[in-house]
Amino acid sequence: MTIVNTLQGEYQITHGYGPDRAPQVMQDHWNSYITEQDFNFMSSNGLDAVRVPVGWWIAQDPIPPRPFVGGSSRALDNAFTWAEKYGMKVIIDLHAVKDSQNGNDHSGTRDGFQEWGDSNIGETVAVIEYLAARYGGRLGLAAIELINEPLAPGATFDALTKYYRAGYDAVRKHTDAYVILSARLGPTDPQEFFSLASSMNRVVIDMHNYNLF
Template sequence: MKVFDGFQKGVDLGGWLSQGSYDRAHLDSFITETDFEKIAGWGCDHVRLPVDYNIFEKEDGTPVGDGFELLDKALAWCEKYSLNMLIDVHKVYGYSFYSGDGENGFFDSEALQERYYKLWQRIAERYGRYPERVAFELLNEVNDKEFSARWNAIAKRATELIRPLAPTTKIVLGSYWNNSVDALADLDMPYDENIVYNFHCYDPFMFTHQGADWVDEMPLDLRLDYPGDINDYRLKAKETGLTRIQDYLDVPESGFDASYFEKRFIGAVKLCEERGVALYCGEYGVIDRADPIQILAWYKDINSAFKKFGIGRAAWNYKEKDFGLSAERMLPVIDELVKYL
């Protein structure tokens, strides 16, 4: 399978330019140069940098420069510490992966899609000159399968508009069901040789999101072990109704281990081999309700599959957002865990 060179081991910087405050005090302090130095010290080769439209334009679409000033700063720090940068447009006007953001209408509005294309043209004009250091992710986590055909058309048009400005920049594409590995086959055939297929992995979901207050039907007091007993997962899934998120019936009695992740990824690997594209996992991680020792065990297993297939990846999340790897509670295991990012 083709390899996503320069983007094999990374972390997400969620909560800085996306999913956080847009106040200047936050933007100037949440992530600093010291954080890029630490990430490089973890042996990473890149950061995935989620960004929201709010830092690039006003509510009416009028462009502002704050977002580019901050991206320029991030790119300079990346250069200083030998890191590459994936710019991930996490939220656009009219669409967010999180319904609580109140964004809607993007997939049904040509006007909003044109606004989105203009944002990407602005980004490509500024960063398309760094194809070895900067990659573009067109949109984070399309939710519903019903958007599949429209998303393919939007992604194709965005790529067509980006290419005159960034002819060889890697463009990263995910599919519906929140970038599910099971939905990649419904992406269009790659538009050119610089397309990368992207998925997110939070399996087994009831472990990685145990007690998550933003997940419907998730009990706040739910706790499950990893690797744990598969029968406990099946029982809890049935009791809570969370079977709609992940079916545990196809997991063998031996439960979760590295081979579980290999089986989850093998279909996507074969698809990418057939289509001649690289494969990237833009998000994977475990919520801070889980025990750090068990989080470490999970990272070891999923990393084994990533390494076996040559899948590039970025762990969610470097700081806060309920998944923070740099949190004090992770200190007993972080030196060992970063070997398995």
């Protein structure tokens, strides 16, 4: 199969292969792309943590909405098992939220549009609640990142502030692991969430500065 244009995310892969072939394609990927041997190698070479990106559909595993396929929770379970075996920690990163926070293929977008906003906060918090409940008791959990690279101005400061407060509260029901807030991409004040973070405990702000692009 040849994927055209620039979108090559999980939505395009699973939609392109369809319900008959996509489950096996994704399972083969999960079984081979990162394995226990990789965790052994990383640990042996001084790395002590991994950041694992997940999509919003993980909360509906093993029967996520089409075109996504089941199996992502098992893949994350494996990451925790291997990390704990080799003395490493896991940062769970909600990399893709429903309706997309930035329009990029790695956000799970269908068509490149960025539509995440106030109306999505409740269901996105529910995904965080699922992750915190499932993994909050694991020794390998270091942190949960509430969202990855929300893009301004589409992802507004007000909507993210509401979401970050609710997401933080959801995590704290289950664990005192670090909570990571992602700074917005685009022409924004890089310190805009400092005040919010200072009102919380064990919070980190994740900033991605793409100086070469």
